[in-house]
Amino acid sequence: MITVRNSGQRYAAKYLNALLKDPLLSIAIIVSVMFVLITIVLPLVAMVGESVSESGRPLFQQYLSSPVYQTIIANTLVLGVLVGMVGTVIGFLFAFVQVKLNVPFKRAIHIIALVPVISPPFAVATAAIVLFGRNGTITRGILGVRYDIYGLDGLVLVMTLSFFTIAYLNLRGMMEALDPALDEAATNLGANKWRIFRTVTLPMLLPGLASSFLLLFVEAIADLGNPLVMGGNYEVLAARIYVTIIGLYETTGAAVLSVILLVPSLTVFLIQRYWINRISVVSVTGKPSGTPQSIDHPLVKWTLYGAVLLICGLIVLIYGTIIHGAFVQVPGVRWDWTFANFDFVINGIGSQAMRDTTTLSALATPIAGLLGMIIAYLVVRKEFWGRNALDFGTMLGIAVPGTIIGIGYILVFNTPIGIGDLTLIPKLTGGQGIFGGALAIVLVFVIRSVPAALRTGSAALSQIDPSIEEASISLGADNARTFRRITLPLIRPAFLAGLIYAFARSMTTISAIVFLTTPQTKIMTAQILNEVENGRYGNAFAYCVILIAIVMAAIGVLYFVVGAQTGAERRLEGGR
Amino acid sequence: MIPVKKLLFGISISLLMLVAAPVFAQESTLTVLCTPQEDWCVAMTAAFEAETGIDTNYVRLSSGESLARLRAGRQNPEFSVWWGGPADAFIAAAEEGLIEQYESPNAAAIPEEYRDPDNYWAGVYVGALGFCSNVKVLEELGIEPPTSWDDLLAPELKGFVAMAHPATSGTAFTAFWTIVTLRADALEAEAAGTGYDEQGFPTPAAIDAAFEYYAQLNNNILQYTRSGSAPGSLAGQGEIAVAIIFSHDCTKLQQEGFEGILTTTFPEEGTGYEIGGMAIVANGPEPEAARMWFDWALTAAAQEIGPTVNSLQLPTNPDAAVSELSVNLTEINLVDYNFVAAGLNRVAIAERFDAEIAAAPTS
Numbered sequence: 001m002i003t004v005r006n007s008g009q010r011y012a013a014k015y016l017n018a019l020l021k022d023p024l025l026s027i028a029i030i031v032s033v034m035f036v037l038i039t040i041v042l043p044l045v046a047m048v049g050e051s052v053s054e055s056g057r058p059l060f061q062q063y064l065s066s067p068v069y070q071t072i073i074a075n076t077l078v079l080g081v082l083v084g085m086v087g088t089v090i091g092f093l094f095a096f097v098q099v100k101l102n103v104p105f106k107r108a109i110h111i112i113a114l115v116p117v118i119s120p121p122f123a124v125a126t127a128a129i130v131l132f133g134r135n136g137t138i139t140r141g142i143l144g145v146r147y148d149i150y151g152l153d154g155l156v157l158v159m160t161l162s163f164f165t166i167a168y169l170n171l172r173g174m175m176e177a178l179d180p181a182l183d184e185a186a187t188n189l190g191a192n193k194w195r196i197f198r199t200v201t202l203p204m205l206l207p208g209l210a211s212s213f214l215l216l217f218v219e220a221i222a223d224l225g226n227p228l229v230m231g232g233n234y235e236v237l238a239a240r241i242y243v244t245i246i247g248l249y250e251t252t253g254a255a256v257l258s259v260i261l262l263v264p265s266l267t268v269f270l271i272q273r274y275w276i277n278r279i280s281v282v283s284v285t286g287k288p289s290g291t292p293q294s295i296d297h298p299l300v301k302w303t304l305y306g307a308v309l310l311i312c313g314l315i316v317l318i319y320g321t322i323i324h325g326a327f328v329q330v331p332g333v334r335w336d337w338t339f340a341n342f343d344f345v346i347n348g349i350g351s352q353a354m355r356d357t358t359t360l361s362a363l364a365t366p367i368a369g370l371l372g373m374i375i376a377y378l379v380v381r382k383e384f385w386g387r388n389a390l391d392f393g394t395m396l397g398i399a400v401p402g403t404i405i406g407i408g409y410i411l412v413f414n415t416p417i418g419i420g421d422l423t424l425i426p427k428l429t430g431g432q433g434i435f436g437g438a439l440a441i442v443l444v445f446v447i448r449s450v451p452a453a454l455r456t457g458s459a460a461l462s463q464i465d466p467s468i469e470e471a472s473i474s475l476g477a478d479n480a481r482t483f484r485r486i487t488l489p490l491i492r493p494a495f496l497a498g499l500i501y502a503f504a505r506s507m508t509t510i511s512a513i514v515f516l517t518t519p520q521t522k523i524m525t526a527q528i529l530n531e532v533e534n535g536r537y538g539n540a541f542a543y544c545v546i547l548i549a550i551v552m553a554a555i556g557v558l559y560f561v562v563g564a565q566t567g568a569e570r571r572l573e574g575g576r
Numbered sequence: 577m578i579p580v581k582k583l584l585f586g587i588s589i590s591l592l593m594l595v596a597a598p599v600f601a602q603e604s605t606l607t608v609l610c611t612p613q614e615d616w617c618v619a620m621t622a623a624f625e626a627e628t629g630i631d632t633n634y635v636r637l638s639s640g641e642s643l644a645r646l647r648a649g650r651q652n653p654e655f656s657v658w659w660g661g662p663a664d665a666f667i668a669a670a671e672e673g674l675i676e677q678y679e680s681p682n683a684a685a686i687p688e689e690y691r692d693p694d695n696y697w698a699g700v701y702v703g704a705l706g707f708c709s710n711v712k713v714l715e716e717l718g719i720e721p722p723t724s725w726d727d728l729l730a731p732e733l734k735g736f737v738a739m740a741h742p743a744t745s746g747t748a749f750t751a752f753w754t755i756v757t758l759r760a761d762a763l764e765a766e767a768a769g770t771g772y773d774e775q776g777f778p779t780p781a782a783i784d785a786a787f788e789y790y791a792q793l794n795n796n797i798l799q800y801t802r803s804g805s806a807p808g809s810l811a812g813q814g815e816i817a818v819a820i821i822f823s824h825d826c827t828k829l830q831q832e833g834f835e836g837i838l839t840t841t842f843p844e845e846g847t848g849y850e851i852g853g854m855a856i857v858a859n860g861p862e863p864e865a866a867r868m869w870f871d872w873a874l875t876a877a878a879q880e881i882g883p884t885v886n887s888l889q890l891p892t893n894p895d896a897a898v899s900e901l902s903v904n905l906t907e908i909n910l911v912d913y914n915f916v917a918a919g920l921n922r923v924a925i926a927e928r929f930d931a932e933i934a935a936a937p938t939s
Contacts, residue, residue, distance in 0.1 A: 068935045135713070135814025146716075148735065150798060150815075232735075232799050235935055243934075246641050246802070247743035248927060251648075330833040332813055349618055415651075430654050519607045519633040519654065530614060530636065533802055535809015 024480040029384055032375050036393040038425070039443050043408025044400060048262075050255040050411055059256040076221050076237045077264060079152065083159045083220035084213040090160060090311060091167025091212055092205075097308045099175040101301055102294040112312045115319060116162050118551045120508045120525055121225030122532045123544040125158045127321040129230060130332040130537060132157075137321075137332055150232025158226050161315065163219045167212035174208040175201075193295060207276045214272045218265050222401030224511040225525075229532055237261045238511065241403045245515065251411060258404040269399035273392075325541035332537070341542035350543060353522040358550055360438060360521070361506035364445035365554075368502035371446065372453020373495055377483055379454070380461040381469065394454050397447035402511030405447070409440055410515055429516055436520025441513060445506035452505070453498030460494035461487070496562045503554045507547060606865035607654060608634040609642050611661030611746065612852065613805060613828070616887040620659070623881055624872060630865050638803050639665040639746030640926060646674045646857065656860035657869045658853075659700065662746035664753065666697035666853035667919025675855035678867060682874040690851055690892040700873050701852040701882065701889035704903055704910065705750055706823035707841045708808045713817040721841040722818055725755065729792055736817040737796040738807035741934055743926040746850065747804025751820050752786060752925060753918040754848030757911040759785035777917040783925070790933050800934050812838055822850065823903045824888040831886040831901070840903075846911035852889060 050056055063069040094113050098106055116124070132139045132149050139147040149157075178201065186196045227239040237257060245254040295301055325331035329338050344350075378384070379391045397405075413428035427433045428440040468490070472482040488495060510525040517526045524547055531540040606624070610617035614636050621632040637645060639661035646653065646669060658666075658675065669675045670692070677695045690699035707728075709721045717732045728737055740748035760782035764771030773779050798816050801807055807819030808826055812834040819826070826840045854873055856866050872878050879891035883899040890902050 068931070072935065129813070129815065133813065133815050140814070228802070233797070240935065243741065243743065243802075243930065246644070247741060248640075248644060248930065330812070333837065334833050344615075349614055427652075430649065430652075517635075519635045530803075533806045534613070535806055535813060537813075 022479050024478065025382070028374055028480075029378060029382075029390075032371070032378060032394075033386065033390055035371065036390060039447050040397050040400075040405075041393055043405060043412045044396065046411045047255050047258055047404060047408040050252055051259040053252065056252050056256050059253055060260075063256060063260065072235045072237060072240055073260065075152075075234055076261070079155055079159075079234075079236060080217040080221040080264070082152070082156045083163065084217035086156060086160045087164040087216040087220075088167045088171075088209055088212045090164045091169075092171050092209065093304060093308055093311075094164070094168040095172035095175050097304055098172055100295050101305060102296075103301070103305050109308060109312055112315050113165055113168050115315060116165050118504045118508070118548060118555075119162070119319070119322075120528055120544050120547045121162075121223075121510045122229055122525075122528055122540065123322050124162050124318055125154075125226045125229040126532050126537055126540055127318045127325065128154065128158050130321055130325060131317065133332070135332065148232075150230050151234040154230045154232075155226055155234065158230065159220050159223060161318065162223075162226070163216050166215050166219065170212050170215070171205065171208050174205060178204055193297065211272050211276045214268045214276070218268050218399065218401075221261065221264060222403070222511065224403055224514070225529065228529065238401060238403050241407070242514070245407060245410075251407065254407050255411070258401075258407055261401055262404060265399060265401055269395070273395070322541050322544050325537060326545045327542075328538060330538060331541060338538075341538040342546075344539050345542045345546065350524070350527060350546070353524045353527045354546065354550070356438075356522050357507060357524040358554075360442050360523075361445060361503055362554070364442045364449065364506050365499055365503045365558075367442075368446045368449035368506075369453050369495055369499040372450045372498045372502075373457045373488060373491065374483070375450070376454050376457030376461055376491075376494075377487055380458045381466060381487075391454070391458075395451045398451040402448065402509065402513075403515075405444060406512040406515035409444065409512075413440055430518055433518070437516060437518035438521045440516050441521060441523065444512045444516065445502070445509065448509055448512065449498075449502035449505045452501045453495075456494040456497045456501075457491055460491040464490050492562065496558060499558050499562060500555050503558070504551050507551050507554075603630065603862045603865045605631045605633070606862050606869060607656055607860075608632060608869065609646070609655040609658040609857070610634040610636050611639050611642055611659070611665075612889075613825070613885075613887060615885045616660075616882055619881050619885045620873070620878070623878065624869060627872070628865075628868060630868070632869075638740070638744045640742070640744040640749070641802075643669055643674075643923075647672065650674065653857050653860050655857050656862040656866035658855050658857055659869070659873060660852050660854065662750050662850035663692075663697060663699065663853040663915050664749060664918040664922050665746050666692075666855050667916055668922045669855065670694075670696040671920060674858055676858040678856045678870055680867070680871050680874060682871045685876075685895065686874060686892045687894065697853040697855040698870070698874060699851040699892040700854045700879065701891060702849060702905065703822045703824045703852070703889040704842070704849040704905060704908055705747070705754060705820070705847045706826060706903075707843070708811050708819040708821050708823070708826035708829070709839050709841065710811045710814050710817055710837060711839050712837065713811075713814050717817055719817075721839055722843070723841055724843050724845055725758070725789070727843075728796060728818060728820070730796075733796045733817060735796065735798050737793065737820070738798050738801065738810050738816045738818075739820040740804045740806060741800040741802060742929045743934075744802045745804035747822055747825075748800070748820070749918070749922060749926065750822075750848045750850050750913075752790065752929065753913065753921075754846070754911055755786040755789050756782050756918075756921075757848070757913060758846060759783075759789070761911075775917075777914065777920075783921065787928070787932065790929070794933050808838070822889075827888045827901055827903070828886040831888075842908045844909060846909045848913050849905070849910050851892070851915065 094109070097103065098110060129136070129149060131137050132147060134140065134146050134148060136147065139145050182200055183196055186200050191199070222238060224238045224242055227236045228242065231239055237260065241254050241257045241261065244250050244257060326341055327337060327339070328334065329336040329340070375390060375394055379387055409429055413425065414430060416423045416427045417425040428437070430437055433440060469482050469486055472486045477485065508525060510529065513523050514526050514529065517523045524543060528540050528543045531543060608621060617634045617636050621634050624630065625632045642658060642661060643665050646655070666675065675696055679695045680698065683691055683698050686698055690702065692698065707722045713736065714721060717736065719730060719732050722728055739751060742748040742752050756778050760771035760778035762771065763779070763782055771779060771782055805821055805825040807816065808821045808829050810816045811819040812829050823840045826838055830838050854870060856863070856870060860866055874893060876893045876895035879893050879896040882889055888899050888902045890898060890905065
């Protein structure tokens with residue numbers, strides 16, 4: 001990537017000139033900026049505004065000085081730290097086994113580690129209750145103990161299993177990029193494997209470990225589904241916000257709590273963005289030379305492998321329970337074989353939700369994928385004022401907890417926005433909103449997925465020499481044509497990954513959507529929550545199985561449509 | 577008897593058709609705010625749709641949520657009719673102007689004690705609160721099924737009781753107000769005028785006493801669920817021992833796989849009951865269709881739909897057939913539940929409960 005620092009005047013002139021010469025480029029910039037401003041920044045600003053309003057300010061003091069809320073805030077942070085640590089360790093373990101150990105079934109382990117990404121919320125928590133609850137099939141049935149899974153320990157277990165994939169993919173990519181030449185050099189200098197690990201590998205991976213920890217921390221404190229299902233009396237902020245808005249419809253109170261939750265989320269996001277990237281010592285320029293050395297010490301090797309197999313076993317057990325549970329009368333109590341759950345879901349309450357959710361996700365997917373690639377292209381390749389702000393604003397879509405996005409949408413889009421009689425943005429949320437509130441849901445799907453597409457897109461772009469695009473422009477193609485014909489095909493694997501992520505994320509998201517479903521637009525995850533809350537686990541599992549099947553089918557379709565070139569396949573399955 | 581019923585049914589249907597005929601052109605959709613269990617909502621809307629041809633949608637929300645949602649959407653209501661959930665929520669809604677009066681031609685069939693004298697709401701079912709216990713878990717804990725509210729405070733039950741959150745759930749609010757009533761009776765017995773004020777409403781002292789009870793009970797509560805009936809399934813799964821829910825929700829669970837696992841008991845000193853209400857949403861988008869629903873839901877035929885999906889609340893229409901599985905209200909001790917006082921206090925109690933009890937850590 002070429003960055004030329006211009007003096008202000010020359011820059012402005014060049015900038016204006018470039019924009020005039022290429023109107024399509026300016027349109028792309030303006031559209032992207034407007035999109036981020038309206039769909040991400042505006043709701044956030046409105047929410048912060050509501051929290052510091054006349055009625056909001058006293059609530060800050062009330063909440064922050066109340067011992068009850070202090071406990072809730074402490075609970076939230078403790079949960080985030082624990083999930084961050086345990087998840088990073090497990091992610092590291094999986095990455096280490098994949099990259100450094102020469103053991104069988106590595107591909108199977110990789111696939112098992114990816115399963116949680118496409119799994120709906122509540123699935124893991126519900127299965128964990130059936131298996132390890134107070135009347136759990138394993139805890140009570142086999143071990144004979146009445147284990148109380150509700151609360152911190154249960155939450156750490158299910159959240160770690162749900163989110164560790166993020167750490168795994170992150171660390172694995174990093175470990176593969178480590179240059180084995182460094183290991184060799186250290187070996188030649190007489191260091192043993194342990195010393196190399198301690199003094200070479202670990203320091204190089206430190207930024208990766210830190211950023212995994214931070215990503216998991218943010219996921220954990222933002223998570224709503226799991227605390228609702230198995231929080232017990234371990235209260236966390238996200239669930240409190242939910243009760244405040246759903247039970248009491250106290251938008252101001254919810255906004256105040258949201259801002260309190262936003263502080264740690266954004267702090268961590270900023271640390272991750274500006275500090276971790278600076279201390280990063282792994283260079284991604286060029287391919288690593290040679291293949292990584294594997295660890296042969298049998299004790300180390302088999303201990304680590306055993307630990308990973310154990311966790312894989314747990315994941316298989318949990319997803320096995322989900323699938324099995326979908327076909328029995330009352331999972332955990334009556335294991336009689338039945339199709340009643342599927343009948344209830346498919347012919348009863350679920351058919352509309354399935355149709356709506358799939359349609360809206362399918363609408364959001366290409367928008368998110370393309371927008372992600374366009375913003376990545378603009379941010380990586382083009383020089384314009386506000387470039388960093390555009391990148392930052394887009395990333396906010398995922399850095400901000402979903403509950404907060406949902407409340408922001410209710411605050412901003414519940415009434416039409418306009419100047420005088422002119423309506424600029426019609427009412428988006430609620431049953432009377434445009435398309436029965438469906439547009440708001442699609443927008444939320446998009447802004448929650450664009451960040452991932454942007455990251456994969458810009459990572460892919462920065463690996464590609466800009467001279468290829470320059471050649472295209474020299475030959476007379478404009479920016480749009482170059483993007484379409486040269487850039488997009490080159491970053492197709494990233495595009496495909498972005499699309500898959502967008503679809504899976506849209507189908508499985510709950511925290512932002514739960515505030516936006518309407519009579520006309522039913523969303524599967526919200527219905528699953530209903531079934532789980534009412535204890536109809538069989539129905540919930542049937543729903544989960546259908547949802548997973550839809551996501552898998554969509555991935556297949558995307559591979560087929562976008563075209564899985566060899567590169568794409570390798571990259572995706574390599575998890576990068 | 578039967579021919580009369582059939583005749584009445586026929587007449588009401590033809591009346592409906594008469595009323596409905598000119599409407600079809602204008603309103604072809606109806607959005608129902610539905611508070612009972614989801615499968616009953618499905619069955620009701622499907623039956624109404626089949627009968628009238630009106631495309632009927634619903635959203636299922638617990639009664640506190642419904643109230644909050646109606647309040648939030650006051651300027652631009654998204655629902656036209658609200659069906660089900662304890663009447664106190666409807667009284668609170670009428671007080672805030674969220675629902676409007678409607679004198680249904682079919683209301684005369686409903687006994688007076690089951691409908692609002694001012695016609696803001698009418699009752700569509702009745703049910704009593706009970707304790708839904710898991711027999712096996714109780715046996716392991718070494719205690720008998722609870723037969724009084726104080727039994728729930730037993731130290732053996734720490735973490736083994738569940739109820740819903742009164743802010744979201746009408747069931748839980750009914751449980752709360754039941755204790756208020758019992759405490760008011762006790763205070764009144766000690767000294768006249770301390771339990772009830774001159775209007776006959778429980779005094780603030782009675783409400784404070786109920787909060788004391790729930791602060792104690794909080795130590796035994798595993799989780800406050802969002803939906804009123806959810807604790808019953810927790811009991812069925814064996815995650816808890818006792819759920820405070822409506823007895824018909826416990827019967828429903830027994831019918832759906834928990835036979836022999838769950839048992840229903842009632843507190844001897846008295847239990848609360850609900851009248852499931854129904855009302856037209858003020859300024860709703862489909863007023864004509866909403867009235868059609870209102871009239872229809874009061875008919876015996878509509879009230880016989882519940883048992884087909886194991887919703888065993890008692891019908892308010894005396895002509896509707898009663899399932900033999902439904903509880904007989906004359907056999908249990910009901911408190912003198914003041915729905916008006918409950919409705920007027922509902923919002924304040926929900927918020928206080930949320931702040932003082934639900935969010936508090938247990939000791």
